[in-house]
Amino acid sequence: MSREAGSSAVVIGASGGIGGAIEAALIEEGTFEAVHGFARSRSGVQHLDLLDEASIAAAAAHAGAGPELRLVIVATGLLHSEAGGPEKALGDLDPSWLAQVYAVNAIGPALVAKHFLPIMPRTGRVVFAALSARVGSIGDNRLGGWHGYRASKAALNMLVRNLAIEERRRNDRAIVVGLHPGTVDTALSRPFQGNVQAGRLFTPERAALQLLDVIEELKVPDSGKLFDFEGKEVPF
Structure with missing residues (x-):
């Protein structure tokens, strides 16, 4: 990835399958100073807990004390846990599970943006990317179900x-996007891999490189959109 010398990158969710692979790939590439x-965990x-804003603010302060921050990737998500999982029908809706899913998948990344975007440079190319999902597309939803996650x-x-x-008002070269990584062989997708087409179940390492390639090709007009692992725009 081509970036300005003396810059840094941040990966939120670096202990997860995709996040850890992205962190490792960025370190191996050696493009960023930090x-x-x-x-x-x-x-x-x-330490950064999406459910604890103080920990997000502390992480931002730590990252902001180093080389200028040019790339932030939020590689987090909640699809299932011991507390619940994807709903198959309306009757499966549970308010506590919905609150937890929204807290991790939407509120957490929003708070990361709240604290990390202001410390990114006001000039030059910067990228803030959050892992989303094709199933979150309203225009592409033909199956229903999975209410909370969608x-x-x-x-x-x-x-x-x-x-x-x-x-864009702060930095006219800033790019903020959502990224759909496809189905990746991680704990998040493991219970739902049975219907994945051959060749469409990616290792975390492959997914990381695909996403970094997409980020590399992003242009300013792409800001505010959702892209899949092939760089194709997914309708909201």
């Missing part, structure tokens, strides 16, 4: 559009 990986200055990712997509509009 790569900061944050995650809930990490300690010290690398709706929370749709909310994230709207936040991406809002953030892009606001950030």
Whole structure:
């Protein structure tokens, strides 16, 4: 990836399959002077919990103290846990599960943007990217179901559009996008891999490189949109 010398990158969710692979790829490429990986499971200055705004603010302060921040990738998401999972029908809706899914998939990334976008440079190309999902597309929804996950990712997509509009006023070369990584062989997708087409289940390492390639090709007019792992725009 081509970036200005003396810059840094941030990966939120660096302990996850995709986030960890992105962090490793960025370090291996050596383009950035510093790569900061944050995650809930990490300690010290690398700790960041999407449900704890104070930890997000602390992580931003740490990243902002180093080389200028040119790339932020939010590689987080919640599809299922011991507390719940994708709903198959309206009767499966549970308010506590919905609140948790929205907190992780929409509110958390919004708070990351709140604290990290202001410390990114006001001039030159900067990219803020959040992992979304094709199932969060309203225009592409033909199957229904998975109410909480779909709706929370749709909310994230709207936040991406809002953030892009606001950030353009601060830096006219800023790019804010959502990214759909495809189906990646991680704990998030593992229970739902049975119907994945041959060749469409990606390793985290391959997914990371695909997403970084997409980021590399982004242009300013792409800001506020959602792109898949092939660089194709996904309708909101």
